[in-house]
Amino acid sequence: EDKVVQSPLSLVVHEGDTVTLNCSYEVTNFRSLLWYKQEKKAPTFLFMLTSSGIEKKSGRLSSILDKKELFSILNITATQTGDSAVYLCAVSAGANSKLTFGKGITLSVRP
Amino acid sequence: DAGVTQSPTHLIKTRGQQVTLRCSPKSGHDTVSWYQQALGQGPQFIFQYYEEEERQRGNFPDRFSGHQFPNYSSELNVNALLLGDSALYLCASSAISGFVVTDTQYFGPGTRLTVL
Numbered sequence: 001e002d003k004v005v006q007s008p009l010s011l012v013v014h015e016g017d018t019v020t021l022n023c024s025y026e027v028t029n030f031r032s033l034l035w036y037k038q039e040k041k042a043p044t045f046l047f048m049l050t051s052s053g054i055e056k057k058s059g060r061l062s063s064i065l066d067k068k069e070l071f072s073i074l075n076i077t078a079t080q081t082g083d084s085a086v087y088l089c090a091v092s093a094g095a096n097s098k099l100t101f102g103k104g105i106t107l108s109v110r111p
Numbered sequence: 112d113a114g115v116t117q118s119p120t121h122l123i124k125t126r127g128q129q130v131t132l133r134c135s136p137k138s139g140h141d142t143v144s145w146y147q148q149a150l151g152q153g154p155q156f157i158f159q160y161y162e163e164e165e166r167q168r169g170n171f172p173d174r175f176s177g178h179q180f181p182n183y184s185s186e187l188n189v190n191a192l193l194l195g196d197s198a199l200y201l202c203a204s205s206a207i208s209g210f211v212v213t214d215t216q217y218f219g220p221g222t223r224l225t226v227l
Contacts, residue, residue: 004153032214041199041221042115043154048215088153092214096167097205099144099216101153 002027006102023089024071036088115219136204143185
């Protein structure tokens with residue numbers, strides 16, 4: 001059975017800190033790994049990673065995938081209170097791109 | 112460009128009742144997937160529809176059924192509701208490219224279902 005594990009499950013930091021969120025996976029027929037941010041309801045897409053070692057970057061957020069060790073990290077630098085959310089890691093597998101999600105990491109950024 | 116829309120926003124039902132949730136995909140998308148998200152958990156895959164047919168199904172009982180219409184919109188039906196069906200139901204849309212579903216799925220705001 002496909003499995004995605006995220007750590008830590010929750011994190012409290014102060015504005016300006018840098019955080020690293022972890023995601024490890026075990027899936028059959030891996031296609032890609034995706035990161036989403038969920039604030040109230042709809043998860044919003046952040047990154048999709050398919051190749052090892054290539055960093056994806058968007059503003060203060062960046063992510064990288066290691067397909068040999070089967071994990072990914074999401075980094076957020078200079079955190080802001082607006083970064084407070086649940087960060088979901090999902091792995092796409094098989095021809096139908098079924099997504100298997102981790103439980104999510106709850107990030108709280110204090111002023 | 113309209114994103115994924117879902118209705119209703121909230122729903123309260125009692126055990127044993129039946130419910131229908133609706134989803135319209137993002138413009139240009141033809142594939143709809145449904146997920147159940149219990150409190151404090153990540154979304155769990157229910158099933159996926161393409162060309163009005165169920166392509167893949169997760170580990171959910173037959174009480175969960177769906178439909179896709181020619182305009183690509185979709186419905187999720189749950190019969191004989193249980194307390195444990197209380198959750199946020201998310202719809203996600205994606206596109207087919209060369210017979211393969213593209214990986215990036217865009218989510219709607221969800222329907223919060225409460226079963227009493």
